[in-house]
Amino acid sequence: MRGNAKREQICRGALEVFLQCGVAGTSMDHVAATAGVSKQTLYVYFRSKEELLVDVLGSMVNSLDERAPLLADRAVASHNDLRAVLSEVAWTLVSHLMSPNYLALFRIFIAEMVSTPALAQIWRETVPARFLARVETVLTHAREAGVIKDVDLDLATRLFIGPMMTFVFLDGLARPGNVLVPNRERVDEVVDLYLRAVT
Amino acid sequence: MRGNAKREQICRGALEVFLQCGVAGTSMDHVAATAGVSKQTLYVYFRSKEELLVDVLGSMVNSLDERAPLLADRAVASHNDLRAVLSEVAWTLVSHLMSPNYLALFRIFIAEMVSTPALAQIWRETVPARFLARVETVLTHAREAGVIKDVDLDLATRLFIGPMMTFVFLDGLARPGNVLVPNRERVDEVVDLYLRAVT
DNA sequence: GCCTCACCAAACTGAACAGTTTGGTTTGAT
DNA sequence: ATCAAACCAAACTGTTCAGTTTGGTGAGGC
Numbered sequence: 001m002r003g004n005a006k007r008e009q010i011c012r013g014a015l016e017v018f019l020q021c022g023v024a025g026t027s028m029d030h031v032a033a034t035a036g037v038s039k040q041t042l043y044v045y046f047r048s049k050e051e052l053l054v055d056v057l058g059s060m061v062n063s064l065d066e067r068a069p070l071l072a073d074r075a076v077a078s079h080n081d082l083r084a085v086l087s088e089v090a091w092t093l094v095s096h097l098m099s100p101n102y103l104a105l106f107r108i109f110i111a112e113m114v115s116t117p118a119l120a121q122i123w124r125e126t127v128p129a130r131f132l133a134r135v136e137t138v139l140t141h142a143r144e145a146g147v148i149k150d151v152d153l154d155l156a157t158r159l160f161i162g163p164m165m166t167f168v169f170l171d172g173l174a175r176p177g178n179v180l181v182p183n184r185e186r187v188d189e190v191v192d193l194y195l196r197a198v199t
Numbered sequence: 200m201r202g203n204a205k206r207e208q209i210c211r212g213a214l215e216v217f218l219q220c221g222v223a224g225t226s227m228d229h230v231a232a233t234a235g236v237s238k239q240t241l242y243v244y245f246r247s248k249e250e251l252l253v254d255v256l257g258s259m260v261n262s263l264d265e266r267a268p269l270l271a272d273r274a275v276a277s278h279n280d281l282r283a284v285l286s287e288v289a290w291t292l293v294s295h296l297m298s299p300n301y302l303a304l305f306r307i308f309i310a311e312m313v314s315t316p317a318l319a320q321i322w323r324e325t326v327p328a329r330f331l332a333r334v335e336t337v338l339t340h341a342r343e344a345g346v347i348k349d350v351d352l353d354l355a356t357r358l359f360i361g362p363m364m365t366f367v368f369l370d371g372l373a374r375p376g377n378v379l380v381p382n383r384e385r386v387d388e389v390v391d392l393y394l395r396a397v398t
Numbered sequence: 399g400c401c402t403c404a405c406c407a408a409a410c411t412g413a414a415c416a417g418t419t420t421g422g423t424t425t426g427a428t
Numbered sequence: 429a430t431c432a433a434a435c436c437a438a439a440c441t442g443t444t445c446a447g448t449t450t451g452g453t454g455a456g457g458c
Contacts, residue, residue, distance in 0.1 A: 006404085022313065024223045027445060038406045040448085049446070111310035114221065114375045128369050155362075155392055162361025163354075165368065170327050176313045193354050197396035205434090226415060237436045239418085248416070 007045050010035045014056045019104040023053060023112055054118050057108065061126045064096065076141040079199060085138050086160070086191050091184050093131055093164050098172045098181045106173060135160055148198045156198050163190045206244050209234045213255045218303040222252060222311055253317050256307065260325045263295065275340040278398060284337050285359065285390050290383050292330055292363050297371045297380045305372060334359050347397045355397050362389045
């Protein structure tokens with residue numbers, strides 16, 4: 001009976017190696033060794049390196065931020081509510097996405113998307129889609145409650161997500177081995193500046 | 200006499216192959232064939248694939264946007280001046296960075312930065328540094344002219360660059376083969392929303 | 399006892415590819 | 429004419445690596 005235990009054991013090992021060495025730098029021998037599994041068993045569970053990659057990255061990206069939707073459904077009845085929720089959303093986004101694992105994941109997705117369309121789809125449907133949807137939900141509630149002006153929702157979302165992306169890309173991705181994570185106060189300052197545009 | 204003509208011929212070919220096939224997918228044989236040069240000559244001009252990569256990408260990234268500094272030095276005496284300059288800067292940024300070549304360049308830099316620190320440095324000192332500096336210059340002029348409020352310059356820059364990055368990353372990089380370039384009106388709407396925060 | 403299922407280690411195959419070497423040909427200056 | 433610098437095509441070397449094959453071991457069911 002081909003249980004899930006071995007499969008997950010393989011996934012854990014593969015994820016570790018992929019994140020640390022990149023896709024090109026990862027050999028199937030290395031994965032097998034790290035997972036504590038024979039190479040043959042590896043090929044019983046996964047037909048190819050590509051299949052392994054898609055499966056492993058897909059489930060990693062899916063398992064992240066499971067508690068996040070709760071956040072977006074909080075009531076937004078006042079300017080202060082909105083500020084608090086946006087601060088929370090922004091901080092979750094920045095601190096998650098700037099963790100070493102997530103940055104490594106970014107690199108892999110961005111590089112492999114071209115040759116592996118399955119990855120491109122997974123990526124779009126999880127990370128950007130989720131964060132955008134979460135912010136849009138919050139802003140919709142805020143608009144319904146009359147807390148923000150009647151602005152274009154997509155634009156307002158971009159104006160919010162964008163500055164957070166500057167942290168992730170300019171201070172994270174572009175500085176391998178020397179990531180500069182902003183503190184929460186800094187993120188809140190962005191939120192405050194943002195609120196001046198939409199309220 | 201080892202002239203520059205052959206060298207540039209090699210660079211052109213190498214750039215084409217690197218952008219189209221990625222670094223891992225590029226063989227030195229392919230580069231030589233595309234450049235119309237023998238493999239041996241290739242190795243006379245460049246000691247290794249890595250040296251070729253750094254040289255080629257470095258000069259591509261340096262040759263871009265040479266006319267841009269002119270823009271940032273325009274006078275910003277009124278709200279309308281500011282709007283016009285920011286619109287121009289934003290549109291230059293978005294339309295340049297979302298071109299197929301630039302997106303391919305992004306992918307390579309992001310993937311290779313980790314193993315090739317020289318690339319990371321080149322990247323930071325050119326693309327982000329230049330665009331940030333340009334926006335900061337404009338905003339500084341605007342602040343001196345009393346056109347915008349006394350906001351934190353770094354924050355105000357992030358709030359401006361960020362939304363443009365959403366176009367580049369979410370609608371460009373994340374959609375290989377199906378890039379959605381926003382039209383100029385859409386970019387101007389972002390600029391207008393932005394101006395509500397800083398003026 | 400024996401059979402089968404899940405696993406293992408290790409050797410193997412075939413292809414790709416960075417970098418080198420060999421053995422030339424062209425060109426242009428003297 | 430001759431010599432040297434620049435170039436070329438093509439074969440070669442050594443390595444890495446995805447994926448396969450071989451020849452097993454141990455454990456649970458019957």
